[in-house]
Amino acid sequence: MSTSELSEQEVQRREALNRLRDLGIEPYPAALYPVDHYSSDIKENYEEGKKVVIAGRIMRKKIQGKASFGEILDSKGRIQVYFNRDEICPDEDKTLYNEVFKKLLDLGDFIGIEGELFKTQMGEITVRVHAFTMLSKSLKPLPLPKTDAEGNVHDAFTNPELRYRQRYADLVVNPHVKEIFIKRTKLFNAMREFFNAREYIEVETPILQPIAGGAAARPFKTHHNALDIPLYMRIANELYLKRLIVGGFEGVYEFSKNFRNEGMDRTHNPEFTAMEIYVAYKDYNWMMEFTEQLLEHTAQAVNGTTKATFGEHNIDFKAPYPRVTMRESILEFTGFDIEGKSEEHLRGWCESNGIEVDDTMGRGKLIDEIFGEKCEGNYIQPTFIIDYPKEMSPLCKEHREDSSLTERFELMVCGKEIANAYSELNDPIDQRERFEEQLKLAERGDDEASQFIDYDFLRALEYGMPPTSGLGIGIDRLVMFLTNNQSIQEVLFFPQMKPEKFGEKKVELNDNEKVIFDIISKEKSMALDELKERTGLSNKKWDKGIKALGKLGLTKVTKTDDALIVDLVE
RNA sequence: GAUCUGAUAGCUCAGUUGGUAGAGCAUCUCCCUUUUAAGGAGAGGGUCCUGGGUUCGAGCCCCAGUCAGAUCACCA
Numbered sequence: 001m002s003t004s005e006l007s008e009q010e011v012q013r014r015e016a017l018n019r020l021r022d023l024g025i026e027p028y029p030a031a032l033y034p035v036d037h038y039s040s041d042i043k044e045n046y047e048e049g050k051k052v053v054i055a056g057r058i059m060r061k062k063i064q065g066k067a068s069f070g071e072i073l074d075s076k077g078r079i080q081v082y083f084n085r086d087e088i089c090p091d092e093d094k095t096l097y098n099e100v101f102k103k104l105l106d107l108g109d110f111i112g113i114e115g116e117l118f119k120t121q122m123g124e125i126t127v128r129v130h131a132f133t134m135l136s137k138s139l140k141p142l143p144l145p146k147t148d149a150e151g152n153v154h155d156a157f158t159n160p161e162l163r164y165r166q167r168y169a170d171l172v173v174n175p176h177v178k179e180i181f182i183k184r185t186k187l188f189n190a191m192r193e194f195f196n197a198r199e200y201i202e203v204e205t206p207i208l209q210p211i212a213g214g215a216a217a218r219p220f221k222t223h224h225n226a227l228d229i230p231l232y233m234r235i236a237n238e239l240y241l242k243r244l245i246v247g248g249f250e251g252v253y254e255f256s257k258n259f260r261n262e263g264m265d266r267t268h269n270p271e272f273t274a275m276e277i278y279v280a281y282k283d284y285n286w287m288m289e290f291t292e293q294l295l296e297h298t299a300q301a302v303n304g305t306t307k308a309t310f311g312e313h314n315i316d317f318k319a320p321y322p323r324v325t326m327r328e329s330i331l332e333f334t335g336f337d338i339e340g341k342s343e344e345h346l347r348g349w350c351e352s353n354g355i356e357v358d359d360t361m362g363r364g365k366l367i368d369e370i371f372g373e374k375c376e377g378n379y380i381q382p383t384f385i386i387d388y389p390k391e392m393s394p395l396c397k398e399h400r401e402d403s404s405l406t407e408r409f410e411l412m413v414c415g416k417e418i419a420n421a422y423s424e425l426n427d428p429i430d431q432r433e434r435f436e437e438q439l440k441l442a443e444r445g446d447d448e449a450s451q452f453i454d455y456d457f458l459r460a461l462e463y464g465m466p467p468t469s470g471l472g473i474g475i476d477r478l479v480m481f482l483t484n485n486q487s488i489q490e491v492l493f494f495p496q497m498k499p500e501k502f503g504e505k506k507v508e509l510n511d512n513e514k515v516i517f518d519i520i521s522k523e524k525s526m527a528l529d530e531l532k533e534r535t536g537l538s539n540k541k542w543d544k545g546i547k548a549l550g551k552l553g554l555t556k557v558t559k560t561d562d563a564l565i566v567d568l569v570e
Numbered sequence: 571g572a573u574c575u576g577a578u579a580g581c582u583c584a585g586u587u588g589g590u591a592g593a594g595c596a597u598c599u600c601c602c603u604u605u606u607a608a609g610g611a612g613a614g615g616g617u618c619c620u621g622g623g624u625u626c627g628a629g630c631c632c633c634a635g636u637c638a639g640a641u642c643a644c645c646a
Contacts, residue, residue, distance in 0.1 A: 262645060266639090
């Protein structure tokens with residue numbers, strides 16, 4: 001990158017970098033820096049005169065002659081530092097203060113500080129700097145939001161595109177963003193604790209799969225060169241985890257990155273995180289209790305309370321949660337009883353109640369449409385919706401009391417599904433028939449139905465799987481609820497975005513610019529009006545062309561008393 | 571996929587019937603030894619997202635495109 005493409009401030013910082021080296025100061029030293037305190041330690045355990053060694057970015061510099069204040073940002077927060085010229089430079093040579101600190105140290109640079117604690121007249125805990133060390137020079141100015149005494153943020157770095165594309169900068173200057181991700185990690189930790197305390201074990205299963213099963217979704221397809229076969233990126237980890245239950249593990253769980261080649265919006269990212277857990281000898285009733293205890297535990301661990309705010313809603317993850325069958329729910333919100341109704345009857349009801357349907361939809365799908373359209377949005381507080389129709393749950397055990405239903409529940413919060421669980425189907429013959437049923441739906445045109453049968457999974461079931469209950473939780477959505485974010489992008493470090501275009505700046509002249517340039521390169525210097533005349537270009541084209549040449553540094557326009565002169569820059 | 575909104579200095583944003591761009595912070599120069607987003611004085615800094623068009627003249631109007639956000643549709 002040539003310096004002409006850099007902003008003024010970037011050029012200045014590179015000059016400062018060179019000057020530091022001239023002074024014998026390495027801007028990117030190799031040695032470790034012996035940090036022994038964080039900003040938070042200092043504030044929480046203040047002791048007058050205590051010696052500390054800290055490091056971080058300098059985020060504020062207020063120079064007042066021979067004394068200056070600054071602010072160091074480390075991983076735990078900010079702490080004020082005080083630089084005094086005669087303390088840093090006790091001898092005659094004041095270069096370290098006057099030049100290195102005042103001129104060559106830029107906001108965003110990493111420095112190390114040895115000093116001692118004191119309180120200013122304003123009562124602010126401050127580190128009096130005895131010595132400072134350049135640890136890493138920052139060549140690009142960070143956005144610089146400021147917070148005033150009332151907590152109002154000025155010049156906030158808010159542009160979502162810039163924030164998501166440059167998350168590193170977002171994290172440096174927006175502490176509330178960092179907090180979201182700390183909470184995200186707390187959620188993972190809390191779940192792991194909960195599972196590990198029960199001796200369920202964390203496992204890993206393949207992401208590259210010959211058949212992407214366990215959910216109805218469009219997978220990403222890739223190709224393995226050595227095997228010369230297509231492979232799919234996982235859309236769910238269900239079928240692999242159940243194989244492990246077959247293998248004799250009693251409880252297994254996995255935090256899995258899943259990939260779905262579908263639309264993107266504020267609740268869908270192409271890759272997302274799910275947690276799935278399978279426990280042998282349990283059923284979905286047990287799993288409901290387990291789920292509500294888990295969520296109560298995690299909400300408490302993340303926020304210190306079971307209550308959470310999401311937009312206009314106040315929700316409480318305190319167990320237990322109400323349990324409503326799908327039939328009851330539809331009856332409650334529509335007055336329509338789906339019990340024993342035929343596919344035709346259901347389709348007719350949908351059509352007369354403004355729900356879009358088509359011929360590919362089977363009975364289960366129609367019921368799901370009714371629920372999605374009329375009921376789902378009403379469940380703000382955590383609520384279990386139970387007993388789903390058999391057709392839409394091909395991996396779920398038939399209901400013990402009603403063969404048209406399955407032992408399945410979803411947990412709804414703020415009108416959105418965040419968990420899904422079954423008494424897992426372990427009858428291999430039934431499972432094979434359900435897969436075949438899905439295949440028929442797929443042939444009928446239902447693009448959500450699975451198009452492949454995972455015969456290896458059926459073989460595993462034939463060896464025998466104990467009665468098992470499984471649960472899947474959408475981690476990103478749960479983080480959204482626990483941190484009050486309406487957009488999934490806010491809870492992912494690096495949400496998927498269209499790639500930025502780098503280095504595609506044109507250096508070639510376009511036709512208009514060439515015409516002007518050809519003339520001026522022969523004449524070297526001429527009156528602007530005359531040059532314009534000779535090019536024969538329209539006003540617009542002339543204007544664009546001459547401006548472009550000027551910006552490229554090829555020509556220079558000078559104003560004299562009575563004319564404009566164009567010169568060729570050699 | 572549809573509709574709407576937006577893109578201007580490092581950051582946040584103004585920009586009047588269309589007349590060659592402004593502010594605050596940041597940067598640079600000078601003064602200042604305890605300041606609390608913001609001490610004082612001065613200066614520099616622009617591909618107005620891209621490409622066309624209308625016009626004597628476009629940041630502004632028109633067309634096409636890029637990227638983003640919101641709403642809707644789709645979506646285990």
